[in-house]
Amino acid sequence: MEITLSKTRLEFIETVGRMCQQLGLPRSIGQIYGLLYLSPASLSLDDIAEQLSISKGSASTGTRQLASWQAIKQVWVPGDRRDYFEAVGNLRDLLESIYRNYFKPKLEKGGRKLDSLLATLEEERQQGAVSPEDYAFFKERLDNIARLEDRISRVLPIAEKLL
Amino acid sequence: MEITLSKTRLEFIETVGRMCQQLGLPRSIGQIYGLLYLSPASLSLDDIAEQLSISKGSASTGTRQLASWQAIKQVWVPGDRRDYFEAVGNLRDLLESIYRNYFKPKLEKGGRKLDSLLATLEEERQQGAVSPEDYAFFKERLDNIARLEDRISRVLPIAEKLL
DNA sequence: TTATTCGTTCAATCGCAATTGAACGATCCT
DNA sequence: AGGATCGTTCAATTGCGATTGAACGAATAA
Known part of the structure; x- marks a missing residue:
């Protein structure tokens, strides 16, 4: 996975990040959800950390938080032992x-x-x-x-x- | 004004303060509102600062913020040029x-x-x-x-x- | 077995916003 | 007039929580 994000996605990620910040939530959580929400493919922890330029630790805690809210879900990719994530679109x-x-x-x-x-x-x-x-x-x-x-x-x- | 707060009021102030904190708002704002909400008499800036042990600066900015949200209102006490505040009870x-x-x-x-x-x-x-x-x-x-x-x-x- | 590759944890760091407190202008009193 | 008492402002400080990154255990691969 080695893509560059379109302007639309970058702006969206920034917006959701700011929204979370204003609500007193970690910005990274908003960024992760924003990235996944506009992601046609599911992403691994490392994908997320790389695309958002955040640490793997943040990505790990952020995804677990979001998953506990059922805002994102883990998906299993056969033949790959990594965890993949996608946003709950509804x-x-x-x-x-x-x-x-x-x-x-x-x-x-x-x-x-x-x-x-x-x-x-x-x-x-x-x-x-x-x-x-x-x-x-x-x-x-x-x-x-x-x-x-x-x-x-x-x-x-x-x-x-x-x- | 030189009163000591009852346990009920102290706990209430703490609770509202924490609520604000969790919502990403300054704790002092919650404390001010909590103090005023359970205050039979209206209080001056100095009363507020003293009872909550916060600086006059915080009390000033906090009350203005709350007033802008119409959560508290200034009341005029004849013969006293200080500003007095009381919570909007409704x-x-x-x-x-x-x-x-x-x-x-x-x-x-x-x-x-x-x-x-x-x-x-x-x-x-x-x-x-x-x-x-x-x-x-x-x-x-x-x-x-x-x-x-x-x-x-x-x-x-x-x-x-x-x- | 050993070597990678995962995800998680947690102590240390960092950044931001709340808070302080002194200085200030305005207003009232004498 | 001067002096006292207001409320506000803002630069400096503080405190808190987000973030990092290295260390770790577990699971897989060789």
Whole structure:
């Protein structure tokens, strides 16, 4: 594999890389996905590292991350013991997977944290560590978050289906 | 203003700070919002800096950022020339504002970038810089993104209303 | 067996963005 | 007027996480 990338692919890789960066994800992950998404053929780890001029280590961790999100998948090439990768082209599925594996767990974690905070607040009230007025204020604000979280976790799956 | 924060507030501040960090935003911004969100009284810049043990500079830039997102607002306290801040308690409105001021512009920017990429691709085709097969592949994949972007920008406002 | 060729790991490095803090101009007070 | 108290700015610093690259074990080939 010894190709030079067209301008379109180079720009695309750069764009997806920047997008990831802005989302707080490693740029290399975006670059890898961008490269694979516009790759007619599946690529090996070394292909990826070479085309993007990144280390094999980065390519390895990046591909594993992307695979865990089901954004890319490994494909088996008979007669070659190397791992080959290709992007999951169906972005609709990808989005669904990101929601399920990324957003949903975070929402649930947030919900649990909120419960623990409400418990702490209750504790403090019983100990008299907060005034009744403060307690009422804190309670209402925390409840507001809980309600929003509830609605979000109800609406997101619907929005998902509407896509 | 010389209060000590209750355990509930401290934990909440930490949590929101971490959330922001994970989203690629400055932790201090989350801390400021968390502090204000669970603050019965509005706070001055110095209050914020002191309670969070951050510099006045951070507090200044952080509050301005948050205000630009309409996550917090300045309130005028008669007889005091300092700026006071309080959190916008209505999270539903906050979400709407974030969508309008943050997501929507990014979606639109992405759309424009995609158009420019398609133009580049067309150019390369005419110059024979890409094979017909590659062209077809690139075209289809880029079109897929455009279609998804379209659906997203149509569904998001609906989901917004459903909240 | 030994020699390659894989992918992974992890300590060290690097780069970027958050944070600091001093200097500044503006505004208010006396 | 001068002095005090605001908020902002920006160059310097810091801290964090992405990235590197060498070392490693495993699997294959000779």
